[in-house]
Amino acid sequence: MSTTDLPEPVTPGVTWRPLREDDLPRWHELTRAVEAADQPAERYTEDDLRDELLAGSWKDPAHRSLAAQDDDGRLLAFGLVDVRPGDVSTVRASLWGGVHPEHRGRGLGRQLLAWQCAVGRQLIAAAPGSAPGELVLHSDERLADRTALARAAGFEVRRYHLVMRRLLTGPDAAPLPEVQLPEGLRLVRWSPELDERVRLAHNEAFADHRGSEPRSSEDWSRWVSGHRDARTDWSFVALADAVDGADGPEVAGYTIAFAFEQDWVDGLKEGWTGLLGTRRAHRRRGVGAALLAASLRAFAEAGMDAAGLDVDRENPSGALGLYERLGYAPHQVEVVWGTAVPR
The missing domain is CATH 3.40.630.30 (Gcn5-related N-acetyltransferase (GNAT))
Structure with missing residues (x-):
């Protein structure tokens, strides 16, 4: 089963679709709003986002990305799944995403993470070799909502980075x-x-x-x-x-x-x-x-x-x-x- 067979989230007033290169300005606007609210150590330029979406022969945004768009064309949330080729000891599916601070509490993050986990499991299953797989995501320790989201999805703390x-x-x-x-x-x-x-x-x-x-x-x-x-x-x-x-x-x-x-x-x-x-x-x-x-x-x-x-x-x-x-x-x-x- 390909990632196109996965059911996408259904949210009133929201269209879920893959990210495209022409989304970069709107996507950057969304990430800046997320960063302003969450104050992460790492920030993204528009060029960084282009790299996350497209840089690498294995990148496949049509199947490994998802965005929530409202009726006015604004992006409200996004998620990416990345499995780099060449993993040896553990095949890791890295999950990264965010929800606009004005649209949190609507279940967008929960639906997005469920979709990412399903895609990550498929990509791990399709990877060559027999190494164990793992879904991985990162969050700032200060963000209680991200901690609650991760725990509700079955994630456990693996380590802390200072x-x-x-x-x-x-x-x-x-x-x-x-x-x-x-x-x-x-x-x-x-x-x-x-x-x-x-x-x-x-x-x-x-x-x-x-x-x-x-x-x-x-x-x-x-x-x-x-x-x-x-x-x-x-x-x-x-x-x-x-x-x-x-x-x-x-x-x-x-x-x-x-x-x-x-x-x-x-x-x-x-x-x-x-x-x-x-x-x-x-x-x-x-x-x-x-x-x-x-x-x-x-x-x-x-x-x-x-x-x-x-x-x-x-x-x-x-x-x-x-x-x-x-x-x-x-x-x-x-x-x-x-x-x-x-x-």
Whole structure:
């Protein structure tokens, strides 16, 4: 059965249909209203929405998106379902959506989430392999209505992500740390020649992290190094000298930075660390601290007021402690919800 066979919600005065590219201006207007009410850490530009809808060979908005439109053509709610190809340990269907604050309490969110769950289950069932499936969604810990919606749909808390911030300017900003790489490693700025090595190092470094799956070349280039908001001049790689027979130096660790100007809603310009990883053989040597210190200095030299990142609160690698030692403090808390889908 295809997603077109799924019954769509039925709501008086509302037409439910897939999102289209020509919806982008109205969809952006809707997301801005949602963001103004909910104050999330992450905001979306119109280009971001286009990427969410269309960027990726696997994207299929006709079957993986749904919007509620009123009789005047205004969008009242939206939902997307995304299952990236290449998941190995768990096939995850990511559910994202929102309801205009003036139209909450009408059951739109409940109907939308039920549809998303049904689509997600179908996509998981159709995915190759036999890895278990999971429906996943995120919400801000402060939003009680989102917590109630998730629990009513059978979701359970999987983990908490801390959105952390470190001030770089002003009287409350701590001095920038001076951290040196251990002997045998050298620090270089990210370069296109290193990008594929960094991707492979990332897949190895995050193989034992909860909720992480390998990134394909397509996924990496669209959402990481090739993203419009990536700041590769603020990104660094720790290299180990090549051993006999190796094709070039080994990537021991890396950090990829971004500048999400749409998120600077509180007046602070923020450099964002999107990825920070160290390969297993080089852990517990201060590699991550040295990489992050280099990015902090690059942020400050570029005139940023703060540095931000997010981390799993129960991260087994000790990342939270590292960030706290370098002056980061919790800013917001995001809940990751999940429900298992047997295969």
